[in-house]
Amino acid sequence: MDDHIVRTIARLVGVRAMACATTNLVNEANRRHGTAPTAAAALGQALTGGVLLGALLKVQQRMALKFEGDGPLQKIVVEADSYGAVRGYVTVPAMDLPKRQDEYDVTGAIGDGFLTVVKDLRLKNLYESVVPLTGGKIDADLTYYLNQSEQVPTVVQLGVDVGEDSRAAAAGGLLIQAIPPYDVEVARQLANRVQELPPVDALLKGGQSPEEILALVFADVPYKVLEQRPVHFKCQCSKERTARALIALGREEIQSLLETEGQAVVDCHFCHEQYLFNREELEELLKEMG
Numbered sequence: 389m390d391d392h393i394v395r396t397i398a399r400l401v402g403v404r405a406m407a408c409a410t411t412n413l414v415n416e417a418n419r420r421h422g423t424a425p426t427a428a429a430a431l432g433q434a435l436t437g438g439v440l441l442g443a444l445l446k447v448q449q450r451m452a453l454k455f456e457g458d459g460p461l462q463k464i465v466v467e468a469d470s471y472g473a474v475r476g477y478v479t480v481p482a483m484d485l486p487k488r489q490d491e492y493d494v495t496g497a498i499g500d501g502f503l504t505v506v507k508d509l510r511l512k513n514l515y516e517s518v519v520p521l522t523g524g525k526i527d528a529d530l531t532y533y534l535n536q537s538e539q540v541p542t543v544v545q546l547g548v549d550v551g552e553d554s555r556a557a558a559a560g561g562l563l564i565q566a567i568p569p570y571d572v573e574v575a576r577q578l579a580n581r582v583q584e585l586p587p588v589d590a591l592l593k594g595g596q597s598p599e600e601i602l603a604l605v606f607a608d609v610p611y612k613v614l615e616q617r618p619v620h621f622k623c624q625c626s627k628e629r630t631a632r633a634l635i636a637l638g639r640e641e642i643q644s645l646l647e648t649e650g651q652a653v654v655d656c657h658f659c660h661e662q663y664l665f666n667r668e669e670l671e672e673l674l675k676e677m678g
């Protein structure tokens with residue numbers, strides 16, 4: 389199944405819902421970062437959460453999610469836009485922990501700390517909010533953030549089925565959100581149904597598509613499919629942007645790279661693409677700086 393997200397709305401009862409399949413993008417991210425299984429599960433969940441929250445944004449808006457705790461994984465950073473592109477990394481990709489109750493201990497990996505959400509809504513200032521991590525899973529943290537900080541009744545469920553080889557057999561997520569004025573009783577019923585359904589990764593693994601998962605959630609509640617869109621791991625780095633970052637380091641730093649290495653190799657945090665600047669290119673940058 390190709391990675392994609394489906395957005396739906398049930399206008400009569402005031403609920404929007406979306407479901408996504410992210411298996412390929414999770415595998416692409418984990419391959420690029422060389423993550424151990426626990427780190428792979430954590431990054432996969434956070435990226436899938438980014439896909440869902442990104443789909444709540446308007447055109448051209450962007451957001452970043454940062455899970456930062458006192459656990460051995462240290463930090464997960466994910467960036468998403470409204471077009472279905474996400475990228476992300478974990479600080480310690482080799483981090484692995486013993487499983488707990490047959491699940492990767494993502495909660496223990498992150499530890500106690502904070503979730504910071506930064507939104508670029510194309511306004512003058514960035515919009516930032518910080519909530520404490522719940523001590524639960526990543527989907528519990530995102531649910532808490534949306535309910536507390538944005539004050540919108542929402543349920544997020546993420547499912548990432550990662551094997552011992554760090555590869556995901558299935559990954560995806562589900563988000564149900566009330567939109568005022570909503571029918572409190574129906575919103576509660578739908579949220580309960582999400583809890584009762586098998587986890588999203590199990591449904592995807594069983595061959596159900598995001599469309600079919602949403603049909604299970606809504607059951608007899610009438611709803612409309614608004615959009616289906618591919619989602620993917622996509623980094624925004626480029627040689628051009630990397631050159632600008634080098635220039636920002638300053639003249640002395642470039643001089644010193646020239647003298648010691650004779651070149652510069654810049655590795656992108658988000659995707660591990662490497663950009664090589666040879667002697668001539670570095671000298672060109674110096675010239676540009678005047």
Ligand SMILES: [Zn+2]
Binds near residue numbers: 624656657658660661
């Ligand atoms: Zn990159």
